[in-house]
Amino acid sequence: MEEPILTVRNLNLKFSLRGQTLHALRDVSLDVYKGESLAIVGESGSGKSVLTKCFMGLNDQNGFIESGSIRYKGEELTQFRKESDWLRIRGREIAMVMQDPMTSLNPLRTVGAQILEAIELHQKDLTPAQAHRAMLDMLSAVGIADPEKRSRQYPHEFSGGMRQRVVIAIAIACRPNILICDEPTTALDVTIQAQILALIKQLVKERGITAIYITHDLGVVANVSTRIAVMYGGDIVEIGTSEEIFYDPRHPYTWALLSSLPQLGVKGEKLYSIQGTQPNLFAKVQGDAFAPRNPYALEIDFVKRPPMFEISPTHSARTWLLDPRSPKMEPPQIIQKLMRREVSLRG
Amino acid sequence: MRLSILASQLAAFSGRHGQNKRPPEESRPGSKQPKPLGIGVSALLVLPVAAAILLSGSTAGVKLILLMLLGLLVGFVYIVIERRLVKYTLKRLLGSALTLFIIVAVVFILLRQMPIEGYFDNFDKLNETQVNVKLKQLGLTQPIYKQFWDFLVKLFHGDLGSSTRYSAGTPITSIIAKKAPISIYIGLMSMALSLVLGIPLGAAMARSKSGFWDRFGTVFIVLINAVPAAVYYIFIQMYGTSWMGISMLFDRNNWVTWILPVFSMSLGSIASYAMWLRRYMLDEINKDYIRLARAKGVPSRRLMFRHVFRNAFVPMIQYIPASLLYTVCGSIYIESLYSIPGMGGLLVDVIGRQDNPMVQALVMIYSCIGIVGLLLGDLLMAVIDPRISFVKKEGVR
Numbered sequence: 001m002e003e004p005i006l007t008v009r010n011l012n013l014k015f016s017l018r019g020q021t022l023h024a025l026r027d028v029s030l031d032v033y034k035g036e037s038l039a040i041v042g043e044s045g046s047g048k049s050v051l052t053k054c055f056m057g058l059n060d061q062n063g064f065i066e067s068g069s070i071r072y073k074g075e076e077l078t079q080f081r082k083e084s085d086w087l088r089i090r091g092r093e094i095a096m097v098m099q100d101p102m103t104s105l106n107p108l109r110t111v112g113a114q115i116l117e118a119i120e121l122h123q124k125d126l127t128p129a130q131a132h133r134a135m136l137d138m139l140s141a142v143g144i145a146d147p148e149k150r151s152r153q154y155p156h157e158f159s160g161g162m163r164q165r166v167v168i169a170i171a172i173a174c175r176p177n178i179l180i181c182d183e184p185t186t187a188l189d190v191t192i193q194a195q196i197l198a199l200i201k202q203l204v205k206e207r208g209i210t211a212i213y214i215t216h217d218l219g220v221v222a223n224v225s226t227r228i229a230v231m232y233g234g235d236i237v238e239i240g241t242s243e244e245i246f247y248d249p250r251h252p253y254t255w256a257l258l259s260s261l262p263q264l265g266v267k268g269e270k271l272y273s274i275q276g277t278q279p280n281l282f283a284k285v286q287g288d289a290f291a292p293r294n295p296y297a298l299e300i301d302f303v304k305r306p307p308m309f310e311i312s313p314t315h316s317a318r319t320w321l322l323d324p325r326s327p328k329m330e331p332p333q334i335i336q337k338l339m340r341r342e343v344s345l346r347g
Numbered sequence: 348m349r350l351s352i353l354a355s356q357l358a359a360f361s362g363r364h365g366q367n368k369r370p371p372e373e374s375r376p377g378s379k380q381p382k383p384l385g386i387g388v389s390a391l392l393v394l395p396v397a398a399a400i401l402l403s404g405s406t407a408g409v410k411l412i413l414l415m416l417l418g419l420l421v422g423f424v425y426i427v428i429e430r431r432l433v434k435y436t437l438k439r440l441l442g443s444a445l446t447l448f449i450i451v452a453v454v455f456i457l458l459r460q461m462p463i464e465g466y467f468d469n470f471d472k473l474n475e476t477q478v479n480v481k482l483k484q485l486g487l488t489q490p491i492y493k494q495f496w497d498f499l500v501k502l503f504h505g506d507l508g509s510s511t512r513y514s515a516g517t518p519i520t521s522i523i524a525k526k527a528p529i530s531i532y533i534g535l536m537s538m539a540l541s542l543v544l545g546i547p548l549g550a551a552m553a554r555s556k557s558g559f560w561d562r563f564g565t566v567f568i569v570l571i572n573a574v575p576a577a578v579y580y581i582f583i584q585m586y587g588t589s590w591m592g593i594s595m596l597f598d599r600n601n602w603v604t605w606i607l608p609v610f611s612m613s614l615g616s617i618a619s620y621a622m623w624l625r626r627y628m629l630d631e632i633n634k635d636y637i638r639l640a641r642a643k644g645v646p647s648r649r650l651m652f653r654h655v656f657r658n659a660f661v662p663m664i665q666y667i668p669a670s671l672l673y674t675v676c677g678s679i680y681i682e683s684l685y686s687i688p689g690m691g692g693l694l695v696d697v698i699g700r701q702d703n704p705m706v707q708a709l710v711m712i713y714s715c716i717g718i719v720g721l722l723l724g725d726l727l728m729a730v731i732d733p734r735i736s737f738v739k740k741e742g743v744r
Contacts (some may be wrong), residue, residue: 058642083647089642098642103635107734108658118643118652154733167639174643 004031005210006178008053008157009067010079023281024050024063026234026289029308032178032210037201039221039242041257042231048214051231052180056094057086083318089129092122095176097200099183101163105155107134111166112151112312115139118173135173142169142199156202165199172203178210185220197223205283218261227314233279233289240315248339250309251316252296264334272334288319296321296329392576425729430711443722450714451502455495458707463487465703468515508704513697519708523690527675529599530682530689535673537609541616548617550656551626553632564621571618577680583611584684597685608681620663627659665728669720674711 014023025047032038037082040048054070057080070077072093080086098104106114115135119126126134139147142165155163164184171179177258181200185193201224204211213225221228221242228245230238230253238251249255258264259272276293277284288294291301300320309322320326330336427436456558463478464470464484470478482488486497501508507519512523551560571579587607588595598604631637640654641647677691694713694725697705729735 055362056642058638087644087646090642096639096642098635098639100635103641106636106654106658109654110660117640117645121644156734170639170643347460 003034003099005034005072006030006032007071008051008054009053009069009071011070012066013059013063013068014061014066015049015060017062019096020282023285025054025235026281026285028068028234028236028237030229030236032212033227034210035208036227037204037211037213037225039215039225039228040231041215041218041221041228043278047234048216048229048231049182050234052096052212052214055178056090056096056264058090058096072346077142091118091171091174091176093176094178094180095171095174097164097167097171097179097181097184099216100187101160101167104167105163107155110154111158112136112139115151115166115169115173116146118170122174127213137240138169138173139166141172141203142166144169146256160188161196164188164192168196168200168203172207172209175207176209178212178216179204180212181195182214183216184213186215186217193220202315206217218257220232230257233285234281235289237290237319238315238317240317244312244315247341248259248311248315249331249335250311250322251313251319252291252294252321252331253290254317255296256293258338259332259334272332298325298326373719388725405440422470423726423730425728432726432729435729439722439725447718450718451499451711452495454707454710454714456491458703459487459491461703462701463700465706466511468512472597507708510697510702510705512700512702513705519705521580521709522705523712526659526677526688526690526693528689530676530691533605533608533612533681533687533689534677535671536605538670538674540609541613541620544613545617545620546624549621549649550628550651552621552625552630553655554651555657556629561625564625568618568622571614576615579614580680580684582613589674595685597687604685608685608687612681614677623663625658628655631655631659661728661732664731665724668723668727669717672716672720673725675716 008028008030011025011028012023015022015024028047028051032049040051042048050063051061053156054065055072055077057077063115065078068078070088080089089332104153105111107124107266112132112135115138116131119131119134119138123131123134127321135151136147139151144162144165150158155166157332158166168184179200184200185196197220200211203209213220225242227241228239229236230245231249232253238245238249238254240248245254246258249258256272256274260274262271265271279289280290285305286299287303288301288306291297294301298320304320306320308316308318310316311322321329331339393631427433464483466487467473467478467481473481479488486494489497499507505520507523510517510519510522548560548564552564553561555561584595584607587610591603591606593601593603594603597608628651637650637654640650645654675690677689677693679692679695681687682689682691694706694709697709
């Protein structure tokens with residue numbers, strides 16, 4: 001693989017909430033490579049969004065980075081204190097598409113004005129006429145017909161899918177290097193979801209943008225990503241290429257996630273679901289965060305936190321099962337079938 | 348790497364990838380719309396200027412004000428037509444006219460039930476024949492529908508009748524014409540002052556949530572709302588006049604004496620403008636589109652003004668026409684404290700003196716102002732907020 005464009009090392013982020021401290025990111029390390037499509041999957045509250053918001057300094061004021069580093073283009077993002085520092089990054093280097101297109105556009109400004117604002121902020125050398133032209137091009141690039149007319153309309157005159165196209169146009173108009181898509185299709189109709197994903201995929205490819213998808217939908221992941229990071233309880237528990245994660249998963253949590261895919265369920269049988277709830281991140285997590293819900297948990301899982309075990313140069317997982325001393329554990333039936341490629345995720 | 352595990356399923360929905368074919372249900376026709384907010388903002392900028400001109404109190408000033416109002420009206424009508432709000436506007440106008448008519452009728456009928464003393468300045472001295480002659484003269488012996496019709500006809504000619512006891516024989520219009528301007532001047536100035544101080548205060552409070560301005564503003568708002576106005580009015584008058592070394596009473600021709608009444612009058616609205624603006628701005632700040640704007644790299648100052656403030660101001664702008672018009676009524680407290688010869692307390696005064704025609708005229712004027720204020724507020728809202736559309740029920744998915 002190439003040089004990483006963004007490097008996260010041992011990042012610890014905490015939120016102070018009413019006198020309590022929530023340990024939202026526990027020692028996260030991650031490399032993002034240029035031009036790749038990385039998907040970060042995990043349950044709600046596993047820290048996916050918080051992690052990516054760190055890259056843009058968009059976490060709430062009560063969140064603070066305790067230790068660790070985020071390096072982007074030779075700059076240490078954790079050292080950023082002033083807004084002017086972040087303004088060099090936001091939009092210009094890293095842009096974002098958010099979850100709910102119904103609320104992520106300003107209702108009182110025309111769609112065109114909102115795209116134009118992004119263009120004017122990041123391409124200051126353009127004349128107003130050129131910027132206007134660029135705005136119209138952007139609208140047609142995201143598949144909006146009659147951009148001249150549509151640009152003068154307000155968000156309420158657009159449907160959900162169209163609004164998400166506009167949000168994408170705004171993000172792309174900034175000409176970022178990295179595009180973070182925070183559950184870009186969750187709020188959309190199923191029929192529109194695939195179109196929007198295809199659009200993002202195409203734009204990202206055309207413009208050589210590195211994409212980071214945040215999702216809890218493995219269907220989205222399969223469609224768009226080249227690499228997958230599985231997050232649980234504020235940490236990345238397994239990371240590898242999509243191939244590796246889908247056909248050679250090693251972490252019991254990844255097993256559980258895959259087992260609960262409807263596509264893998266057997267007709268007539270109850271669909272697998274993970275028992276219990278996520279760890280309380282207000283309290284100190286002892287050992288492996290997934291251990292209490294993990295049917296394969298070893299005793300050491302409750303005592304000591306497992307290190308990252310490398311399975312291949314691209315694939316590693318944080319579970320004691322990979323330690324040579326641990327007893328041999330058979331993954332669930334369905335996963336074994338998956339690993340032998342007896343079942344296809346193609347449904 | 349071949350990885351279309353679930354993609355194929357999803358792909359079945361979308362047809363060919365990468366082609367961005369827009370499904371027909373996503374497109375719909377829309378209307379051309381101008382940017383209406385600029386006019387609202389410039390209307391606000393007009394206010395301080397208007398107040399400055401009013402300070403001179405000359406007729407030229409009045410003419411200028413009328414000219415500005417006319418300009419605003421023209422702009423308003425233009426936007427109404429452009430935004431296709433004509434039908435809505437006409438509907439609201441008709442509704443308001445109907446309400447007004449009902450109020451006029453009710454007031455008229457109620458006041459005819461009042462004791463007849465209210466039509467005489469020397470009732471005790473008259474005998475029954477004299478009373479009857481006077482009543483006949485005034486047309487009060489006719490059936491009530493006839494009286495009402497005559498009243499309406501006179502009303503259309505701008506004749507509100509004459510005062511009977513307050514200032515016997517003087518036409519009511521000339522009494523009001525003498526008193527209203529001074530109330531309007533003071534009211535407009537205090538309104539300009541409260542907008543100029545209250546809005547920045549509210550914005551500063553929202554920006555520095557739980558910072559200095561927020562604490563300062565909260566203390567101010569609580570103080571103003573908790574202490575009865577009459578109390579701090581008196582304190583301002585006592586300490587203000589001695590500090591500035593001026594007399595306690597208002598003198599139209601000495602501008603220094605305008606300061607304290609205008610200031611006292613604006614305190615309450617400064618507090619309420621600041622309070623509401625802070626609240627609306629904090630509402631907006633937590634919305635997704637502000638996050639998105641931040642993520643696209645909008646600097647926070649620009650974010651505050653272009654996005655948060657602008658949108659937070661929309662719900663507030665609704666009340667501005669009404670408060671503008673209510674300046675006509677004056678403030679009973681302040682005008683009596685500084686003995687300002689304005690409209691404040693006039694209604695109470697004429698009710699006390701049982702001047703029936705005056706009561707009737709004033710009640711009608713005040714309710715008219717209220718209705719027109721509400722109407723203008725609604726129209727202004729509709730003009731400024733593009734989401735309020737009356738063209739067709741379409742747009743939102």
